[in-house]
Amino acid sequence: MLRAFVISAVVVGSLAVAACNTVRGAAADVNSVANCTENTINTGRCK
Known part of the structure; x- marks a missing residue:
């Protein structure tokens, strides 16, 4: 019983x-897209 609980x-x-980790990765992807969009609006290109 204890073994099943531990497993x-x-x-x-x-x-x-x-x-x-998956949620952090998704948040990083969304942040990257937001930064790229902002850079494109301000400078005309995505850095």
Whole structure:
């Protein structure tokens, strides 16, 4: 019983960490698009 609990806790923890990294990556992508859009508006090109 304890072994099943430990295994499930490790799996849930791994999924939580992976989801956190995915959200950070998505936020970085959105930020990159926003910066590119702003640069294009201001300078005419995306840096």
